[in-house]
Amino acid sequence: MNSRKNLIIFLVVTSILLSTIGVLSYKTAKLQKDIAALELLQRELIENSATLAVMSQSVKNMQKRLEDGRNRNFVSEVEKINGDLNMTKAMKKVNSIGNKKEGVLNVNRYELRYEGVDINSATNLFYRLTNAPLLIRVERCNLSVSFDNPNLLNISLSVAHIN
C-alpha cells in the first residue's frame, strides 16, 4: 500500500517536472526564435537607419505630391515644363498609353519623346519631372546621341502619373 502510494507520488512529481521542462523548453525555443527575428530587425534598423530615414521622408514627400497632384493634368504640366525649359520644339510626342490600378492608386501611363536636346536641358527636364507638383514615376528611359548632331540627345521616356 505504502509502495503504491510512493509510486503514485513519484509519478505525479515526475509528470509535473517533465511538464515543467517541456513548457520551459517550448518557451525558451519560442523566445530564441523571437530574439533571432528581433536581432535581424534591429540590425536592419541600425545598418540602414540613414537609408530608411531618407526613404521614409521621400515617401512622405511623394505622398504629399500624390495628394497635391490628384486634380492636375499631366499633359498641361509637361507642356508647362517644356515652356519653362524652352523645349517645346524638342518635344516630338506625348501619348497616353492607358491606365491601370495598383492597389488604391490610379496609374496613367504616357510616352514622351524629345529630339535634339543638349545634356543640360536633359538634366533640367529630368529634375523638373522628378520634382513636379504631381507625382510622376519614370518607368523606362532611352537616351541616345542624335544622328544629326552628336552633341545632342534624343530622349524617349515611359512615365506614369500616379494619383
Added chain:
Amino acid sequence: MTLFLNFKNGVYTLMDETRQTLIVSSENLSDIINAIPPDGLISVSIDADEFFIRKVNLPAIGEEKAKEILPVEMEGKFLVPAQELCFGLVFLEKSETLDSYLVFAIKKQFLLNLLTPILNKGAKVTVVSLSNLDAISELLVGVDQEKIKGLDFYPEELKKYTEKKLAFGVLKKVVLYALAICFIIILGLSLRLYFMSKKEAQLKKSIVAGYNTIFPESKSSSPSASVIEAKLKELKQNYRSLKGIELLDILKDASASVGNLAVKEINVETNRLTIKGEAKEYSAIEKYKGLLKKNFPLIKVTETKNLSDGRMTFVMEATIDE
C-alpha cells in the same frame, strides 16, 4: 565498521567492532534496532543453546551435495518440519559408504524476525554464526571448532530480500538523481528564460528607438516588433511603387568623362541599365567600367565589336540597386 550482535537467553547485546565496548543490551529487539546505524555492518551470533544439534550419517556424496539433501534427510528428526529450519553441517568422519556430520539447525522464523528489522533499517548483516560453543562442548569432542565458527545461517529467503532491497536502493538513488537532474534542468531553463526575456526587452527598446528615428511622427507610441516589421515592409513597398527610376543619378554616373570613349545610348528599364558606346581602345572601356563599378557593382561588358576604322563598339549592362 562492523558491530556485533549477540543473542543469548532472550537478551540481545550489541557491541562495537572491538567487541569490548557494549553499545546496548536489551530483551527488546527494537532497542537494538534503534542503536544500529542505517548503513552499519552487523555480525550476528546466536548462542549455541538456541540451536538443535544432531549427529547424522549421510551418503558419501561430498559436503556440498550433502548440504543440498540435508532438509530431506533431516525431515522428522526435529520437533518442527525441516523446511522451517536453517541448517549448517560440519564433517566429522568418513566410513566406506556413509559420511558422518554434525548438523546444527535453528528456526527460520526466529532468524527472519531477528534479521528483517535490521535489514529494513538499512544495515547489512555480514554473517549469522554460532557463539558460546562452550555450552555444547561435550558434543564437540574431536570436532574442529573453527569449522563450526565458520558456519553461516543466513536464510536463503533473506538473500533474495536483500538483493531486492539493494535493487530498490539503487532504483531509489537513480530516481533521486533523475529528480535532481530535472530540478537542475528546470533551474537552468528558468535562468535562461529570465536572461532571454531581459535581452528581448532590451532589443525591443532598441528597435522602438530606431523606429522612432525613422518615423519621428510616431514618437509617442511603442509599437510591437511585428508592427514595426510591417511598417518597414509597407515603407519599402510604397517607396518602390512611387519612386520609379532615379534618372538624374544614372545620368550623372553614366556621363563620367573618359578619354577616347563616347557614350552613344543609355537605356534604363525597371532595374536594368544598358549603356552603348564607342571607344578607340579596350582600355578606355575598362576605365569607364571601373568608374561605373562604384555605383553599379555588378556592371559588366556584354559585347564588344571592332569597327573597320580601328575603333570598337561596346555594350555594358548593370543592375540598379533599389
